[in-house]
Amino acid sequence: MFSYRHAFHAGNHADVLKHLTLIATLKHLMHKDPGIQFVDTHAGAGLYRLDGDYAEKSGEAADGILKLLATKDLAKIPALQDYLDMVAGFNSGGSTRIYPGSPFIMHRLLRYEARDRLKLFEMHPTDHKSLTGNIEQLNAGRTVSVTRADGFESLKALLPPPVSTSGSRRTCVLIDPSYEIKNDYYRVIDCIQDSLKRFATGTYIVWYPIIPRPEAHDLPRKLKTMCTQLKKPWLHATLAIGRATGGDDTGLSASGMFLINPPYTLKPLLNEALPIVAKALARGPGQSWAVESGG
Structure with missing residues (x-):
């Protein structure tokens, strides 16, 4: 249960899609003055060293953020520039050694005058300890809370x-979640269904891996069906960097983001950014991207 460590995958192509989408979503939500409660159900360690043992062992950032940073003319794409500026804000000296996870991206965007709040949950004992230590350095007080608990279950008390x-x-x-066990796919469906009953107007963001597993392909289909039945708007974005050529091709090559009650500005932003991202990160046959919406 506790074998997955995101430190091996920090800054990879899936993180690029996840955090590009997350930042664009949060920036839109913050155009309105009232405070927001942000929740990360599977927070991880929060910060990751790209020159550390875990990241260097996997080398996945080389096909993600590091490859993207080596691409020219990205500044013309607003959503991409916001993402790259966020990563740059955690580094200095022109090198990228630190990669911010979702908790630190969310924290960086919090508006203290609006009294935004951030709730973080992480079950892995080592990652929870790292996350707690990293958050303590922010001196964020009650604005940010870190709890070692099941994020799926803990969310119920917050809605x-x-x-x-x-x-x-x-x-x-x-x-x-890591989706290391197939039950995570079913728990995501149950969590979204329960959350919409408790708070129908919230914005819910789901990341998932695109792998040859029935549960992975069923997840977005079931979420679309749910949204259609409940008459909720949705957005589904995918990014595939293609199969590696001439080497090991066992790692993740594609992932998706599914949003319920997404900002209306998100689709055009992703339609502008993802073609550039897909081209920059492409490594072989099967490279693709897509953005669809409904509701």
Whole structure:
């Protein structure tokens, strides 16, 4: 149960898709003044060293953020520039040695004047310890909480979110388990279904791997069906970098993001950014990207 460590995969192509989408979503939500409750159900360690033993062993960042940084003319794409600026903000001296996970990306965007709140959950004992230590350095006080608990179950107590000082309720949830056990796919479906019953207007963001497993292909289909039945808008984005040639091709090559109640601005932003990302990260046959929406 505790074998997965995101440190091996930090900054890979899946992180590029996940965090590019996350930042574009959060920046739109923050255009409105009322505070927001942000939740990361599977937070990981929060910060990762790309020159550390884990990342160097896998080398996945070389086909992700590092490859993207070596691409020219990205500054013309707003969503991409926001993402690259975020990563650059955790580094200095022109090198990229630190990669921010979702908790630190969310924290960097928090508006203290709006009293945004960040709830982080992580079950892995080592990653929870690292996450706690990393967050403590921020001196964020009650703005950020870290709990070693099952994020799926813990989310229930947070919905509906508390009323903000302006009298509104707003929440944005990121759900990105490791999917090492196939039960995670079913738990995501159950979690989204329960969450929409508790708080129908929240923004829910699901990351998932695209792998040759029935559960992985069923997940977006089932989420679309659910949204259609509940008359909820949705957005589905995928990125595949293609199969490696002349080497080991056992690693993840594609992933997807599924959003319920997404910002209306997200689709055009991704349609502009993902062709550039896909071209920059392409490594062989099967490279593709797609953005679809409904509701």
